[in-house]
Amino acid sequence: MSLTLKSIRETAARAFEAQGLPTTRDEDWKYTDLSRISALLGDQWWQVAENNEGEIADLSVPELDAYTLLFVNGHFDAEASELPDSITITSLARLIQDEPEKAVELIAYQADAPLSSGVVAANSALATDGACICVPNHVKLDKPLYILHVNSGGTTHLRTGISVGKHSEIQVIEHFAGDHDEAGLSNSVTAIRLDENSSCEHYRLQMEAAKQCHLGRVEVSQQRDSSYTLHATELGSMLSRVDVVNRLQEPGARTELNGLFVASGRQHIDHHTRIDHNAPHCVSRENYRSVLDGRSHGVFNGKIVVGKGAIKTDSAQSNANLLLSAHAEIDTKPELEIFNDDVKCAHGVTIGQLDKNQLFYLKTRGISGEEAKQMLTFAFADEILAKMSNQTVRRYIERAAFAKLPNITDLEGMLA
Amino acid sequence: MMIKIENLHASVDGKKILKGINLEIGTGEVHAIMGPNGSGKSTLSNIIAGRDGYEVTKGSITYKGKDLLAMTPEQRSWEGVFLAFQYPVEIPGVNNTYLLKAGVNAKRKHQGLQELDAIDFLKIVREKAKLVELDQSFLSRGVNEGFSGGEKKRNEIFQMAVLEPSLALLDETDSGLDIDALRIVANGVNHLRSKDRSVVMVTHYQRLLDYIKPDVVHVLMDGKILKSGGKGLALELEERGYDWVREEAAA
Numbered sequence: 001m002s003l004t005l006k007s008i009r010e011t012a013a014r015a016f017e018a019q020g021l022p023t024t025r026d027e028d029w030k031y032t033d034l035s036r037i038s039a040l041l042g043d044q045w046w047q048v049a050e051n052n053e054g055e056i057a058d059l060s061v062p063e064l065d066a067y068t069l070l071f072v073n074g075h076f077d078a079e080a081s082e083l084p085d086s087i088t089i090t091s092l093a094r095l096i097q098d099e100p101e102k103a104v105e106l107i108a109y110q111a112d113a114p115l116s117s118g119v120v121a122a123n124s125a126l127a128t129d130g131a132c133i134c135v136p137n138h139v140k141l142d143k144p145l146y147i148l149h150v151n152s153g154g155t156t157h158l159r160t161g162i163s164v165g166k167h168s169e170i171q172v173i174e175h176f177a178g179d180h181d182e183a184g185l186s187n188s189v190t191a192i193r194l195d196e197n198s199s200c201e202h203y204r205l206q207m208e209a210a211k212q213c214h215l216g217r218v219e220v221s222q223q224r225d226s227s228y229t230l231h232a233t234e235l236g237s238m239l240s241r242v243d244v245v246n247r248l249q250e251p252g253a254r255t256e257l258n259g260l261f262v263a264s265g266r267q268h269i270d271h272h273t274r275i276d277h278n279a280p281h282c283v284s285r286e287n288y289r290s291v292l293d294g295r296s297h298g299v300f301n302g303k304i305v306v307g308k309g310a311i312k313t314d315s316a317q318s319n320a321n322l323l324l325s326a327h328a329e330i331d332t333k334p335e336l337e338i339f340n341d342d343v344k345c346a347h348g349v350t351i352g353q354l355d356k357n358q359l360f361y362l363k364t365r366g367i368s369g370e371e372a373k374q375m376l377t378f379a380f381a382d383e384i385l386a387k388m389s390n391q392t393v394r395r396y397i398e399r400a401a402f403a404k405l406p407n408i409t410d411l412e413g414m415l416a
Numbered sequence: 417m418m419i420k421i422e423n424l425h426a427s428v429d430g431k432k433i434l435k436g437i438n439l440e441i442g443t444g445e446v447h448a449i450m451g452p453n454g455s456g457k458s459t460l461s462n463i464i465a466g467r468d469g470y471e472v473t474k475g476s477i478t479y480k481g482k483d484l485l486a487m488t489p490e491q492r493s494w495e496g497v498f499l500a501f502q503y504p505v506e507i508p509g510v511n512n513t514y515l516l517k518a519g520v521n522a523k524r525k526h527q528g529l530q531e532l533d534a535i536d537f538l539k540i541v542r543e544k545a546k547l548v549e550l551d552q553s554f555l556s557r558g559v560n561e562g563f564s565g566g567e568k569k570r571n572e573i574f575q576m577a578v579l580e581p582s583l584a585l586l587d588e589t590d591s592g593l594d595i596d597a598l599r600i601v602a603n604g605v606n607h608l609r610s611k612d613r614s615v616v617m618v619t620h621y622q623r624l625l626d627y628i629k630p631d632v633v634h635v636l637m638d639g640k641i642l643k644s645g646g647k648g649l650a651l652e653l654e655e656r657g658y659d660w661v662r663e664e665a666a667a
Contacts, residue, residue, distance in 0.1 A: 356468070361505040361559075363489035364465050364498070365575065366519035372490075375518075379509025379558075386509075414514060 005100040008107055012124035016046075019118035031299045031331045032241050032270045034119075037213050040183045041155065046122050049073065049154020049184070059150050059177035059207075061396045066146035066173065074149075074156030075129050086139050087170075092130040092159055106132050106161040106191070117243075119215050123189045127159035133172075137165035137195070144171035144390060153182020153212065160190040164198040164226075171201045173393060178209035178236070186212060191219045194226035196250075201229045203393055207400065208237035210265075216242035224250035231388050232259040233397050234269045235404065244273040248282040248310075259288035260384040262401040263296035263328075270299035277310040277343075286317040289384050291377060292328035293405060303335040306343050313343040320350045322380050324405070371410070378402060378414050418443045418583055418614040419464075419484070424475035426463055433459045435639035437475070441583075444611040448625055449618045450650060451636035452658050457618045458502060460636070461585045465499035466492050479583070493519065494526035496582030500572035500589050507559040512571070513541055515559055516578050523579070544577040548604040566597035573604040584608070586617045590624035602627030622654040635661050 021037065022029040038045050056072055069089065070080040076091035083089050095103040107124050131147060149158060164170055176186055186208060194200055208214050214237040220228050234240055246255050261269045275284045290298040298321065306313045321330045334347040354376045362372035381401060388394040395415065402411050417440065424437040433456045441447050451457050463470050464477065466489035477484040484492065507515075521531040532540075541555060548570040560568050569589055576584055586605070590598055605628050609615065617624060625633070625647065633649040634641050637658060642665040643649065653661075 355505075357505045358507050360467050360489060361501065361507065362510075362515065364493055364501075365515060365579065366490055366493035366522045367515070368490050368522060369488065371518065371522075375510050375515075376507070379507060383509050410518070413518070414511075 003104050005096065005104050005107070008104060009125050012107075012121045016118055016121035016125055019121060021118050028272060028301075031297070032239070032268065034241075036239055037185055040211070040213065041185060045155060045185060046126065047155060048126065048128065048157065056150050056152055057179050059179060060148055061146070061173070061175065061393060064144070064146060064173075064392050064396075066144040067141075069131050069145070069147045071129065071131075071147070071149045071158065073151050073154065074158055076131070084141060084143070084145070087136065087141060088134040090132045092132060093128060095132055096128075102132065106130070106159060119187060120189060120217055123157045123159060123187050123217075127157040127189070130159035131161070133160070133162045135162075135164045135168045135170050135198075138167050139165065140169040141171070144173055146173045146175065148175045148177065149186065149188070151178045151184060151186060151209075151212065152180045153178070153184035153209070155185045156187065158186065158188040160188070162190070162200070163193045164195060164200050166196045166198060168195075168198045170199075171203075171390065173203040173205065173390070175203075175205040175207065176214060176236075177205075177207045178212050180209045182209070182211060184209070184212045185215065187215045189217045189219070192221070192228070194220070194222045194228055194253075196223045197225045198223075199227040201389060202231070203388070203390065204230065204232045204242075205393070205397065206232070206234045206236055206240055206242070208240070210236070210238060212237050214240040214242075216240075218242065218244045220244070220246045220255070222246070222248050222250070222253040222255065225252035227254045229256045230258060231385075232257070232271065233385075233401070234259070234261040234263070234271070235397075235400055237269075238266065239268045241270040242272075244271065246273070246275045246284070248275065248277050248279060248284065250279045251281045253279065254283040256285040256387075257287070258384050258387050259300075260381055260401070261290035261292070261298050262381060262404055263290070263298060264293040264404050265296060266294065267296045268299075269296070272299075272301045272303075274303040274305065275315070277304070277306045277313045277315065280309060280311045280313070282310065282313060284315045284317075287384060287387070288319045289381060290321045290330060291324065291381050291405070292321065292330060293324040295325070295327045297328070298330045298332075300330070300332040301335065302333070302347070303337070304345060304347075306336075306338040306340065306345065308339045311340055311342040313345070315343070315345045317347040319348070320380070321352070322377065323351065323353060324377065374405075374410075375414065377405060378411075417441075418445070418480065420478045422476050422478075424460075424463070424477065425473045426459060427471050427473060428459065428469060433639055434463075437636075437639070437641055439634065439641055441614050441616065443614060445631045446609065446615045446628065447617070448630040448633045448650060449616060449636050450620060450622075450633060450653055452620065455637045456639045457620075457636050458587055461499060461587045461616070461618050464492075464585055465489060465497060490522070491526075493579070494523045498576050498579055498581030498584045500569075500576060500584065500586045502588040502591065504560050504563075504568040504572055506561050506563075508561045510559050512557055512559050513538070513555045516541065516575060519579060541578060545574055547577050547607055548574045549600050550574050565592045566594065569593060569597065569601055570604070573601050573608075577604065577608055582613055584613065584615045586615065586619075588619060589617070590619055590621055598624070599627060622650045625650045637662055
């Protein structure tokens, strides 16, 4: 039986009704309590907000040279967007109206995915808009594709699909931003398919407003010799949970997941990543860091699964955490499941304060104790941001990240 | 007088390491402090530089007429104390030049001088890098990040050249260096000798003193300065070892 948009929506709605939101009894959600969402937004938290007509500030990355897709409160704003000619971009709303069979593909990108948790099921049932981006074979997009989601509170379900054709290359920047005092929820699912020898550098900038909750899922499926790089930065939101599922399906695929959390106050930030090595000779690199101040709470769970046939797998994972306050907390867990012998899998976790030897060294060079702490904090976080190839985005995130930390006095000097 | 150490007693984790050090170093003088491993040499340089974890139980250190022990490590640096580390610390992500610029300007601010701008500073840095034959590419790298042992030691002397201290402590600067690197490092230090600057070399090899000629050689053993003398003392130590010094002191 072929799926129709209607049947998918109904199945998803039933799954959502049956599952509801995950609870902390579920191992995968042990540290992240989603009951805060219904406490904040009420029993009908999943209901999409009425269109807010209020003025929305320009929260875009300044001086970014890119094609732009603007979504305001979950709705595509065609007039404010500038699209490239060489690739096909259609909003989900348009697809639902004109080409429902393509909308099916976007929502049911993986047989079980639409229903993998109550959160995703809600998204599959309710997503009304998003972008469907189709890069044909042999295209190198000349500028990054910048997908800006701004909201003014309330609930939105966003669905983005990116399919990159053979030998094609794209840089995508997903930016979630808000500047308001309203409660809300952004529920975003992004599915990325990389065909043979294609490459995608994916920036995911979470800079939601203080009372906005953020639930994200990134699904990446990679064919032979394709390359994927994620730069996930988590700065905003009171509660943010992102699941990254990366499947290396054919030999020679390579992925690199870089993550940085900078949290303060009572922010809660959780990333669960899973890399499936399903084919031989694939490479995965994962580097996550967090800088946690105040009473913030970070969670990192990095799972690597090396399947039976995936010989010559080369995988390395590292997670380093810097706690700036005695009340900040981190829960971190690497998980390796390896079903054959001929593999290389390295992993390491550190949790700590600033290094005493480094602090002393800086002070003997005349750097005051306070400034030395700032320098080391900056350096710790910036090692992750240095992996970004887009310098405009990097500088923007550096400024935003370090503005959150107390008393970074000479940021511009450090950036030089 | 640059620095005067009187009856200095210090312990680490309750263990007595220094047991009454007396030492005077005049302005412009170069002193060598020699001694076997575990004699307290590194403890002494760390206490002068202000590292945490050492408890001074008795005695005093007067530096340029001021109470050195009352100062934080950064204040000591602003006042002209410099420690070249035995094991220079790697600090990835902190740019070598940025660190030095911040250090120099903090010192200038402390002295009531105007801060240097980026261009003037770069000029100084380039010139000083030549002194220790340090490639320009090292300037923009993370502090000691991925440097070889010899490069790290050269970087220490380069930093010393930029910070222009009054009192430079070289803690085992010669250890782990091959002859060529040693010559470069020593050459750098010799260039920095001046009538206003005192240098203290802490070492257990006589070899370094072939390149940097000291005015005075001290033997530090069992937490005390047991003997002081001229350059000849170092040669005698090389030949005879240290035990005779202890016997002589006990006699």
